[in-house]
Amino acid sequence: xxxxxxxxxxxxxxxxxxxxxxxxxxxxxxxxxxxxxxxxxxxxxxxxxxxxxxxxxxxxxxxxxxxxxxxxxxxxxxxxxxxxxxxxxxxxxxxxxxxxxxxxxxxxxxxxx
Amino acid sequence: xxxxxxxxxxxxxxxxxxxxxxxxxxxxxxxxxxxxxxxxxxxxxxxxxxxxxxxxxxxxxxxxxxxxxxxxxxxxxxxxxxxxxxxxxxxxxxxxxxxxxxxxxxxxxxx
Numbered sequence: 001x002x003x004x005x006x007x008x009x010x011x012x013x014x015x016x017x018x019x020x021x022x023x024x025x026x027x028x029x030x031x032x033x034x035x036x037x038x039x040x041x042x043x044x045x046x047x048x049x050x051x052x053x054x055x056x057x058x059x060x061x062x063x064x065x066x067x068x069x070x071x072x073x074x075x076x077x078x079x080x081x082x083x084x085x086x087x088x089x090x091x092x093x094x095x096x097x098x099x100x101x102x103x104x105x106x107x108x109x110x111x112x113x
Numbered sequence: 114x115x116x117x118x119x120x121x122x123x124x125x126x127x128x129x130x131x132x133x134x135x136x137x138x139x140x141x142x143x144x145x146x147x148x149x150x151x152x153x154x155x156x157x158x159x160x161x162x163x164x165x166x167x168x169x170x171x172x173x174x175x176x177x178x179x180x181x182x183x184x185x186x187x188x189x190x191x192x193x194x195x196x197x198x199x200x201x202x203x204x205x206x207x208x209x210x211x212x213x214x215x216x217x218x219x220x221x222x223x224x
Contacts (some may be wrong), residue, residue: 004156033211043157043202043214056211091156093212099145099164102212104156 002026004105006092007074012111018080021108023092025075032075033093033102034067036060043091049075082112115140117205119215126222132190134218136203139184143205146179146186147212151200160201161188193222 005024013019025032034046047057047067054067064083069075075094079086089107119136126132138146144165149157163170163177163186170177176189186205190197203215 035214040200040219042216045211045213048211058211099206101159101162102147102206104149104158106156 002029002103004092004094004103006090006105006108008108009106010109010111012113013082015084015112016081018078019082019110021077021079021090021092021110022074023076023094023105025092025094026096026103029094029096029103031095031097032069033095034077035091035093035104037089037091037107038087039089046077046090079110082110084112086110087112115143115205115207115210115213117203117213117215119203119218121218122216123219124221126193126220128194128222128224129192132193132197132220132222134188134201134203134220135185136187136205136215137183137185138205138213140205140207141181141184143207145206145212146177147204147206148175148177148188149202149204149214151202151217157202190220193220195222195224198222 007022032049035043037043045058046061048055066078089109091107092105093102095102147162150160151157161175174191179186201218204212206212
C-alpha cells in the first residue's frame with residue numbers, strides 16, 4: 001500500500017542544537033501532519049499543513065518548531081533549538097483528501113541529550 | 114478543540130473471547146472515525162473506520178459502532194487471538210481537520 005517515508009529513523013542530538021526531521025509523503029497526497037508520541041502514550045497532534053500553509057497547530061507546537069515543504073520535496077519539521085522534553089517519536093502522516101485514510105510513516109525517534 | 118476520551122487504558126482478555134474499546138468525542142460535527150492498531154516500535158496502521166453516515170461497520174472480526182447522538186463510538190474485536198495484542202487508538206476527524214487520537218488501549222490477549 002501507500003507508504004510515508006521518514007528519514008532518519010533515529011536521531012540523537014545535543015540540547016540546543018537544531019534538528020530537521022524529513023518526511024516523504026505519499027505522492028498524490030495533499031494534507032500533511034506531524035504527531036508526537038512519547039513511549040507508550042497517545043499520539044499528540046502538532047500541526048497540519050495544506051497548500052503550502054500551516055492550517056492548525058497545537059500548543060505542543062512551540063515557537064521553536066517550524067514546518068515547510070519547499071517545491072514538493074520533503075515535508076520537514078525543524079526544531080531550533082532543541083530541548084530535553086522534545087525527546088519523543090515524531091510521526092509524519094499524509095492523506096489524499098480531507099476525509100480519506102491517513103497514512104503514517106514509521107516515525108523518527110528523536111533523543112535530545 | 115476536539116478531545117477524544119478512550120477507555121479502558123488496559124484490557125486483558127483470554128484468547129477467543131471478545132474485546133471492546135469505547136471512545137467519546139466532543140465535536141458533534143466530527144464525521145470520520147478511524148481506528149488504528151500500533152505494535153511496539155511500529156507506526157499506527159488503520160484497521161477499520163466509520164463515517165458519520167453509518168451506525169455500524171464490520172470487517173471480518175472487527176465491528177465498529179457509532180452513536181452520533183451520544184457522541185460515542187466503539188470497537189469490538191470478536192474471537193481475539195494473541196496476535197491482536199497491541200495498542201489501539203480511536204480517533205475523530207472533521208473533513209480536512211486534524212485527526213485527534215484517543216489516549217490508547219493496551220490490549221493483551223493471553224493464550
